[in-house]
Amino acid sequence: MTLESLVPAASAAAASGPEHVTVPVAYDGILLASFGGPEGQDDVIPFLRNVTRGRGIPDERLEEVAHHYRAFGGVSPINAQNRMLKAALEAELASRDIDLPVLWGNRNWDPYLRDTLRGAHEQGHRSLIAIATSAYSSYSSCRQYREDFAAALEETGLAGSLTIDKVRQFFDHPGFVQPFIDGVFSALEELRQQLPGLDVTRDVEVLFTTHSIPSADAERSGPASRGFGPEGAYAAQHKAVAEVVMAAATAGADIPWQLVYQSRSGPPSQPWLEPDINDAIAELPARGVKAVVIVPLGFVSDHMEVLWDLDNEALASCAEHGLIGVRVPTPGVDPAYVSGLVDLVLERVQGTAVDDRPALTALGPWYDVCRPGCCENVRLGFKPAVAGIAP
Ligand SMILES: CC1=C(CCC(=O)O)c2cc3nc(cc4[nH]c(cc5[nH]c(cc1n2)c(C)c5CCC(=O)O)c(CCC(=O)O)c4C)C(CCC(=O)O)=C3C
Ligand SMILES: [Fe+2]
Numbered sequence: 442m443t444l445e446s447l448v449p450a451a452s453a454a455a456a457s458g459p460e461h462v463t464v465p466v467a468y469d470g471i472l473l474a475s476f477g478g479p480e481g482q483d484d485v486i487p488f489l490r491n492v493t494r495g496r497g498i499p500d501e502r503l504e505e506v507a508h509h510y511r512a513f514g515g516v517s518p519i520n521a522q523n524r525m526l527k528a529a530l531e532a533e534l535a536s537r538d539i540d541l542p543v544l545w546g547n548r549n550w551d552p553y554l555r556d557t558l559r560g561a562h563e564q565g566h567r568s569l570i571a572i573a574t575s576a577y578s579s580y581s582s583c584r585q586y587r588e589d590f591a592a593a594l595e596e597t598g599l600a601g602s603l604t605i606d607k608v609r610q611f612f613d614h615p616g617f618v619q620p621f622i623d624g625v626f627s628a629l630e631e632l633r634q635q636l637p638g639l640d641v642t643r644d645v646e647v648l649f650t651t652h653s654i655p656s657a658d659a660e661r662s663g664p665a666s667r668g669f670g671p672e673g674a675y676a677a678q679h680k681a682v683a684e685v686v687m688a689a690a691t692a693g694a695d696i697p698w699q700l701v702y703q704s705r706s707g708p709p710s711q712p713w714l715e716p717d718i719n720d721a722i723a724e725l726p727a728r729g730v731k732a733v734v735i736v737p738l739g740f741v742s743d744h745m746e747v748l749w750d751l752d753n754e755a756l757a758s759c760a761e762h763g764l765i766g767v768r769v770p771t772p773g774v775d776p777a778y779v780s781g782l783v784d785l786v787l788e789r790v791q792g793t794a795v796d797d798r799p800a801l802t803a804l805g806p807w808y809d810v811c812r813p814g815c816c817e818n819v820r821l822g823f824k825p826a827v828a829g830i831a832p
Contacts (some may be wrong), residue, residue: 446756460808462606465792468559470542471534471606472571473527474554474586477547478510478517478745484550485510488517491549495821496555501656502517506706509749518697520550522742522773523574529774533783535648539785544569546588546593554593569605570786571828574741576612578674579654583610584702584816587826594827606783607828612678613802616781617772618685622735624769625690628734631767636732644731646697648721649683651739656712657819665814674804676700679738681802686736697730700738704746718751722758722766732765742773783813819823 444702479488488510489503510517523545530543534588534764544558544566561569571590575582587607594600611617633639654662654675663674670677679700687698701718727780735755737747751768759766772778789809798806806817825831 442622445614449678454559459808460810461795461798462789463792463794465568465791466568466606468541468570468606468786468790470544470566470569471530471786471807472557472561472569473523473530473543473574473591474571475523475545475547475574476519476744477550477553477724478519479515479550480517480520482511483574485515488550508600509745512791513745515747517745518579518743519745520547520750522744523547525774526574526779528744528778529614530782533779534596536602537783539673539783539787541790542696548589549553554589555596556598558593558603558605559597562597562599567603569603570608570789571605572782572785573607576610576617576741577651577662577678578610578612578740579819580658580816580821581652581654582675583662584818584826584829585812587811587828588824590827591825595825605827606789608782608789609805609807610678611781612682612807613685613800613805614781614785615799615801616777616779617741617802618682619781620680620772620775620776621686621738621769622689623775624735625686625736628769629696630690632732632734632765635765641691641731642695642697643729645734646699646725646730646732647687647734648718648719648730649679649698649700649738650751651737652701653705653713653717655707655820656714659714659817660811661814661817661819663815664808664812665813665817676714678804683738683802685801686738703750718755719758722755722764725764726762729751730764732767733759735766735768737769737771740771741778742771744771744829747771753816 474714479485485507486503527543527545534541544553544557546552573586573634592606604704629641659673659675660671683700701716701721702714703718705713735751737751740747756766795806800806813830815829
């Protein structure tokens, strides 16, 4: 496929544009945008200062949250994951004859978004389509990326000469969901082999886990015309995807499951989404549960939250309560996920009609252009953002 035949369009996020962009757009590069993480002990505190910028948290407090990174030699797994994802995307694009380079930039660590954008513009890029490594709607997983794109364009003086659009939140895209279906299926097989006579409808509980967020952020996740209830689009999207995974992976067996949360931070006085995964695990033995399948539904790859908060803490909670625990893999560079991300770019390059876009839940396909008020943060206040309609 060649991209030359396509008309160069103005930014798909044109101020009054529709929520789905169904005209072809001649993007000239893919921006793989991620969180970033430290790569050695000396990086840890500067990285945490970046993450918590503007919130006035003293270094002594940061050292307290640094211990996960310290235990891994100061190295987050996230950058290695993104290097692998970039290479996998490049291979997938090449195999489909799609001539779009993948440029990687992070919000909180090198390579920083601003440097990636500066380099992209110097190389002649003018119109990028971003893939953020984050599947759901919330301030941290959607709007903060869009704000940081706007800030990086402003900082580099490139606002107006480089546009950044963003693929839709992909929580219910088959490429993202399939690895979880495969993972739950395999985990149940593994438990059946490990525990002969296991009755999965009685002895097993599936815990879908995601990053907790402040309840105030959850309530304001998704578009301003919300209607998703007090936990917002964030929880609604996770629950809808969990239902799809259960239906597909269990062949109709009625296995109990719930959505739980992990990695809470912030002051105890501030309400965050609950229950915490460890509290949920502690309740299970009283109900006769023997084994737990932990599904990291909120994570696209093996972040520190997966390696520490799940593989270390949550599996230890299982052991403490006499439960067998199995953790399902994250999508990582699963071929279904990688090819799904390329499909998400192509639907924008081709201007695919909404009805032809794959979505496994009734909530999708999600918006290409964020609605006014989408995923606002009431604590941090209004900041300009790309790829959305201003209020
Ligand atoms: C929803 C969500 C995602 C998923 C979406 C996405 O992927 O973007 C995510 C990802 C990540 N969060 C990460 C790390 C951190 N998050 C922090 C703080 C926070 N995260 C929050 C939410 C989320 N975070 C929130 C509401 C806060 C409190 C700040 C506030 O009050 O607004 C802090 C500060 C220390 C602390 O507070 O614990 C750190 C170090 C890493 C890197 C991990 C690695 O190195 O592998 C990744 C991928
Ligand atoms: Fe976080």
